Amino acid sequence: MSQVALARRAGVSVSLLSKIEVGDRALTQGIAAALAQAMGLTLDELLGTAPVGRADESSLTDLNYVVRRFEIPGPPPPHPEDLPYALAELNAHRHRTELSAVLRKLPGVLADVTHHAHATQSPDAWTRVADTYSVVYWLAARHRWMHLAELAVMKQRSAAERAHPIAATVAARDEAGAFLNSGDFAGGLAVVDRAIVEAQSVLRGRERAYGLGILHLRGLTLAGRVKDKATAGQHIDAAWRVAEEFPEDIEDHGIHFGPENTAVHVISTASDMEDYRESLDTAADLIRGGLTLPATRVAPLHMNISRSKLALGDRDGALASLEEAWDVAPEMARVHPTSQELMRVLTSLHQRSNPRLTRLAIRAGVPF
Structure with a gap:
């Protein structure tokens, strides 16, 4: 398949595809899913799986x-x-x-x-x-x-x-995540929509708010990947409304929900929809207020900050944020596709004389 044919089939410009191929632009999950579909692959087949030690x-x-x-x-x-x-x-x-x-x-x-x-x-x-x-x-x-x-x-x-009924809500959230990770964003949104209707009818009180909250966070992520601003906005508004019921983030069934994690998801989705300045402004407000979330949420936050900075041409800032992600969660950073993609682009764009990038590349096991 020629570059032109692949770009046309995936619905992206030839210029963008070329920049991704040579390392001038980062491959986002949304574009990766479109390319995978164009080639008859799943997203994990395109990105590859992390090796087992x-x-x-x-x-x-x-x-x-x-x-x-x-x-x-x-x-x-x-x-x-x-x-x-x-x-x-x-x-x-x-x-x-x-x-x-x-x-x-x-x-x-x-x-x-x-x-x-x-x-x-x-x-x-x-x-x-x-x-x-x-x-x-x-x-x-x-x-x-x-x-x-x-x-x-x-x-x-x-x-x-x-x-208990809440277990079905958490299961639906994870099922939609499997669709997300495979690049079937529309399928994941359908799972979320169905689960929201069910949760509204069977859950009560604080459990209902928590269940709806984690579903809306999954929904806004899925909508952001396909750049559906209207649907993403609906889930964002709903997530913020539910988050108002929680003075601070809680952890239940292994998953966090509250104002901070809602902000983290909004930052990621803004970056997915190429609203990079909004993403960085929201991130600055969140960090200024102090973070209480665990590494599972803080590391992706720094990856998305790095992604937005890189898109705006701030290579040094992107590197600094990626270093933050590695410091917070080295095992996750080693296998996370966003972290890997940021490393690929930064090592392509930067000169070899940058000692910080050289150290991080060695830490990540990336030839540089």
Whole structure:
């Protein structure tokens, strides 16, 4: 396929495609999805999956084994009272973006919560199973192991059918995330729309606000990827309205929601829609007010700040923000496609004499 044919089929200009190819412009997730569709690929196939370290291979094998045996009961754990603490510890590793630690502990926790749920058949137990599969989805999505991510959300939905109603809302949010990570943004929006209607009818009180909030955050991200400003604006407005019910961000079911995380998502979506100045202004206000979010949210924030600065021609500022992301969450930065793409463009544009970029490239394992 010629460059002209690919650009036409993907709906992008030949000039933009050429600049992306030679490293003058960063490849956004939205354009990457359009290129993938034009070539008959999924987004993860175009971007490639993160490799599994030798030390993590056995843990990934164990995780796949436990996921596969979801409906096969095993011996219940001897101390079920410890399960909430085990899941909380797992989410603590997640929030610190300690990917290897999550992978190492996840098979055992997942097996224990699943066997306990089969033994008790209680909604509390099945909600814990669904929450643990949310961690599986998150880990798989970070590495772009999309087969595992999609399998995880299927099991999560199945567990949610036996759990408290909020579990179905979280599962829908993660299912829409699987569509997002695969580049099917329209499909993800359809999942979000359906889940919002359901959440409005079955959830009550603070749980309802939280559930709607995390769904609207997913919706605004999906709409931003296709540059649908009207739909993105609707989700942004709705997310801010719900966020007003939370004086500060909360963490529930392993996912944060509140004013700060809403701002983080708005910053990312503004950058997706090429409103770079708005993105940076919102980010400046957020950082000035002080951040309480974990590394899982702060690192992508700095990546999106870097992305906006780079688009506005501030290469040194982009490098500084990317360094911030690496300092906050090195394991995530190593596998995150935005971080990888920023490194590709910065090493293409900068001179080799830049010692800070050279150090970061060595840290990232990028030839430079």
